[in-house]
Amino acid sequence: MGRQSSEHDRERAYRTREFDAFVAGAAGRLLHTATLLTAEPRGRNPYARDLLTASLAHTYAVWGRLRDEDPYDLTRRDLAARFARGAWRHHGGHGGVLSALGPRERLVVVLRLYEGVAEEQVAALLGVSEARVRAVCARSVTTLRDAGRRDSGAAGAGGTAGAAGAAGSVAHRETGAGSAGAAA
Numbered sequence: 001m002g003r004q005s006s007e008h009d010r011e012r013a014y015r016t017r018e019f020d021a022f023v024a025g026a027a028g029r030l031l032h033t034a035t036l037l038t039a040e041p042r043g044r045n046p047y048a049r050d051l052l053t054a055s056l057a058h059t060y061a062v063w064g065r066l067r068d069e070d071p072y073d074l075t076r077r078d079l080a081a082r083f084a085r086g087a088w089r090h091h092g093g094h095g096g097v098l099s100a101l102g103p104r105e106r107l108v109v110v111l112r113l114y115e116g117v118a119e120e121q122v123a124a125l126l127g128v129s130e131a132r133v134r135a136v137c138a139r140s141v142t143t144l145r146d147a148g149r150r151d152s153g154a155a156g157a158g159g160t161a162g163a164a165g166a167a168g169s170v171a172h173r174e175t176g177a178g179s180a181g182a183a184a
Contacts, residue, residue, distance in 0.1 A: 100147040
């Protein structure tokens with residue numbers, strides 16, 4: 001019986017090391033994704049951190065049962081679902097780049113343009129058609145561009161404001177010419 005227990009402990013330690021390595025590699029990007037969703041500033045993002053912690057806890061709970069499933073994708077889906085369920089509490093942005101958008105619009109923009117999730121997957125997550133996802137994304141990009149123009153007008157000739165840069169990056173990403181992290 002001692003040998004079985006020792007084997008079980010080694011297996012658990014191995015899974016924990018695997019999970020720790022996953023978190024070390026993915027937590028920064030996932031936190032950035034959560035921060036974009038919540039539209040909180042990078043330095044003050046308690047809701048984003050709470051979302052990420054809960055999603056990572058869920059991933060850890062199922063870690064031993066993952067077979068061919070990508071843990072990053074699983075965690076991102078859980079993060080998006082948690083945000084969608086609780087977004088009504090955080091309707092307005094908190095000063096982040098995407099604060100001009102509502103929660104659903106932020107979810108679509110972050111998943112489609114920052115994370116590169118396929119339209120059909122976003123549509124399935126939200127329970128809407130792919131055409132609706134395209135329309136929300138297009139409308140959101142327009143909103144960001146307009147907000148960027150207003151902000152850059154207020155910023156003067158010294159440069160573009162955050163929303164203007166984000167709108168340009170999002171638009172660049174929308175055309176397929178950007179990198180995975182271009183919308184940030």
